[in-house]
Amino acid sequence: MSQSEPGQMTQQAEIPDGGVNRQFALLDEFVASLPYKKENLIAILHRAQEIFGSLPEEVQMHIAYLLDIPAAKVYGVVSFYSFFTMKARGRHVVNVCTGTACFVRGAAKIQLEVEKQLGIKTGETTEDGLFTLESLRCVGACGLAPVLVIDGKVYGKVEVGQVKEILGEYREK
Known part of the structure; x- marks a missing residue:
């Protein structure tokens, strides 16, 4: 091409x-x-x-x-x-919502923690092909902000301390 x-x-x-x-x-x-x-x-x-x-x-x-x-x-x-x-993309696609409601409730901190746990930046895929990290403007679950979506499953009111455990569920699959 x-x-x-x-x-x-x-x-x-x-x-x-x-x-x-x-x-x-x-x-x-x-x-x-x-x-x-x-x-x-x-x-x-x-x-x-x-x-x-x-x-x-x-x-x-x-x-x-x-x-x-x-x-x-x-x-x-x-x-x-x-x-x-x-x-x-990796086997599991991780999206951090960066819409207004999620942003004001700490989405940036969630995104940084996901990047830290996976060892990649947004838009990248882990070397083992297990995870791809992306961001979305709005998931439409503003009442659950901040939101993390993995393979279409929505995790609401996510706190930085929960990120490692949530990602761990997908490392085992």
């Missing part, structure tokens, strides 16, 4: 053969099952992320090819929505 500027993809990449790679074959089967393919771009991206774990350029190019749409359109959707990622 070539890039003329950061974030801009061109259509000149080699498209992986769906018959050779099982992951691409699964994606091809899913797309083929849809009656209105172009209109289902977001559903296709969700399924692709389930299959591949992320949406790297090769996957985006393959989707653009399958749907006969510009790669820039696929990239635009992937980069716009926060639930899509272009980098591989």
